[in-house]
């Protein structure tokens with residue numbers, strides 16, 4: 290009794306064009322080419338409506354970390370749906386999967402975290418944080434501590450508050466964002482800078498742009514700083530080693546709350562459970578989503594440190610915030626099954642000691658290609674920069690859309706990655722085998738060759 294009709298690719302594309310408004314999409318452009326319809330998936334591969342097999346170098350959208358077709362996760366969802374498909378956590382109610390998942394999450398996180406707030410997505414998690422941060426300072430008798438500092442080109446989601454926290458200029462322009470009380474400073478993107486400083490000097494300078502902003506606003510008016518340990522959607526921007534220790538020093542010195550957005554870096558992607566562990570910072574909040582369920586169902590949430598949670602609980606009264614699907618039992622059961630699988634297969638250590646170093650070394654070797662000016666990869670999260678001139682690192686004219694050409698050539702060669710301008714990024718599933726890693730790298734080299742041919746033909 291399948292819920293979905295069997296249709297031809299053309300039929301799907303026609304219905305899609307007529308009825309489905311996609312997220313982050315230029316529909317006029319899409320309607321000229323039609324959508325790529327993905328119909329099934331297994332392991333690290335997705336299949337389109339023509340049954341073309343594609344290695345998913347992005348884990349869906351940074352989330353299918355355990356790979357596709359994992360029976361343990363599927364069974365957990367089916368069982369929980371039989372037992373209790375839904376109940377809310379309002380009105381002094383709770384449910385076993387949400388309780389068990391909270392306990393499990395505190396076990397794998399730093400000791401300041403004992404309590405978890407659940408949401409349905411990363412965006413909702415960051416909205417929750419904006420509310421909690423400001424409520425915390427109100428309760429602390431410092432309501433003027435209102436401003437949250439974020440960074441240019443950050444991505445924290447797409448709701449009004451999350452997009453305000455984000456630093457994407459084009460997003461802000463479309464809807465009169467950011468909302469008041471959110472400001473942005475420099476991102477730690479050395480390759481994208483004028484490169485006049487050494488990498489470490491640049492990292493310190495980027496961190497100190499936070500301190501400058503604090504002084505400009507007034508230290509008694511700043512509530513929090515938010516950052517992704519490694520910026521994902523902005524182009525896998527790995528900060529210099531000097532950056533995060535200095536950010537931690539600044540947050541400590543001015544007493545402001547530190548938010549580590551772990552929506553991509555959480556649950557093992559960097560070869561540690563969290564990006565905060567990898568960079569050795571001690572955040573007060575960690576929003577999460579994506580990898581917590583390996584994307585099998587939507588779930589987000591926030592790790593809330595004792596510093597904040599104790600105040601909310603002791604002094605707060607009712608916190609007027611929550612979602613119908615906060616602590617959704619099926620989503621939580623799926624998260625538990627997913628995390629158990631990551632634990633039993635030692636996937637975090639595998640990224641740190643095995644597939645991570647293996648893929649990183651091969652990814653670095655792509656730097657020998659004439660089009661590649663820089664490569665970087667931490668854990669299984671990587672980027673390469675396409676340049677016109679390898680010596681000066683001069684980029685191509687933006688209008689030529691070279692990154693997009695390369696992404697299309699990759700797809701022709703059976704690998705899905707993403708282009709952010711002329712930065713090509715990847716984040717494959719944690720279960721990627723050595724042979725699949727080789728396949729991914731060979732296809733990338735070939736796609737770079739084809740991109741170069743296309744450019745010289747133009």
Ligand SMILES: *Cc1c(COP(=O)(O)O)cnc(C)c1O
Pocket residue numbers: 409410411412413444445446447517521522550551552553578579589
């Ligand atoms: C994807 C993402 C979000 C938003 O998550 P959604 O589930 O799409 O709302 C927030 N922060 C980061 C770092 C992300 O990559």
